[in-house]
Amino acid sequence: MHKLIIPEIFNNSIKAFFTKKDIGVNIDKICYIYSINRERVYLPIQKHTDIIQLVSGDLTPKIADAVLTTDKGIFVGIQVADCVPILISDIKKNIIGAVHAGWRSTASCILKKTIQFMLQYFHSDPASIKIALGPSIRWSCYYVSREVKDVIFKATGEGKYYFQRDGGYFVDLPTANMYQAISMGIPIENIWISNECTYCNPREFYSFRYNKDHKGKQGGFIGIF
Ligand SMILES: [Zn+2]
Numbered sequence: 001m002h003k004l005i006i007p008e009i010f011n012n013s014i015k016a017f018f019t020k021k022d023i024g025v026n027i028d029k030i031c032y033i034y035s036i037n038r039e040r041v042y043l044p045i046q047k048h049t050d051i052i053q054l055v056s057g058d059l060t061p062k063i064a065d066a067v068l069t070t071d072k073g074i075f076v077g078i079q080v081a082d083c084v085p086i087l088i089s090d091i092k093k094n095i096i097g098a099v100h101a102g103w104r105s106t107a108s109c110i111l112k113k114t115i116q117f118m119l120q121y122f123h124s125d126p127a128s129i130k131i132a133l134g135p136s137i138r139w140s141c142y143y144v145s146r147e148v149k150d151v152i153f154k155a156t157g158e159g160k161y162y163f164q165r166d167g168g169y170f171v172d173l174p175t176a177n178m179y180q181a182i183s184m185g186i187p188i189e190n191i192w193i194s195n196e197c198t199y200c201n202p203r204e205f206y207s208f209r210y211n212k213d214h215k216g217k218q219g220g221f222i223g224i225f
């Protein structure tokens with residue numbers, strides 16, 4: 001049996017999961033497990049941006065680090081190896097999305113902007129938006145420079161998502177993104193956070209910092225069926 005991580009906060013009509021190393025971003029395997037049409041899977045070209053893409057008919061990959069769709073049968077995903085994979089849905093309006101939040105995209109408020117897009121474009125009610133933050137590098141495993149902490153702080157504001165030790169800073173990106181979501185009106189009970197750390201579990205997850213290479217990625221995937 002494959003070891004998928006299933007955040008149990010979405011509707012039954014939504015399939016949402018995070019993969020580990022065994023499946024990674026092997027799209028053929030994922031399509032086989034879920035009986036998904038390979039042609040209906042969309043992964044953007046990730047560049048640590050704050051670009052949000054709304055996809056429907058045309059599934060030619062474009063540069064984006066957040067993807068939204070309202071089309072049934074389209075499966076959107078993002079790939080990570082320490083960065084935070086985020087799955088999001090307006091469960092009332094059947095909008096789904098996947099967001100890639102490393103420190104750069106967290107500092108450029110990608111999750112806030114994705115929520116903002118849902119509020120403005122789809123008139124989503126924040127109370128209907130649910131968010132799952134998947135496995136990523138966490139807390140004392142994630143040392144950053146003062147400059148990186150500062151840009152994340154500028155985007156996020158006060159909160160318990162970083163600490164200082166031995167002249168350096170340690171940041172928890174899932175918690176920073178949780179604060180950003182709450183600042184947009186998302187109720188805390190609508191936010192699910194994985195307790196896994198990719199760096200602590202290199203057998204289970206790809207970790208860029210642990211392996212010091214780009215050998216592989218796991219993913220976060222979501223679709224309406
Ligand atoms: Zn760790």
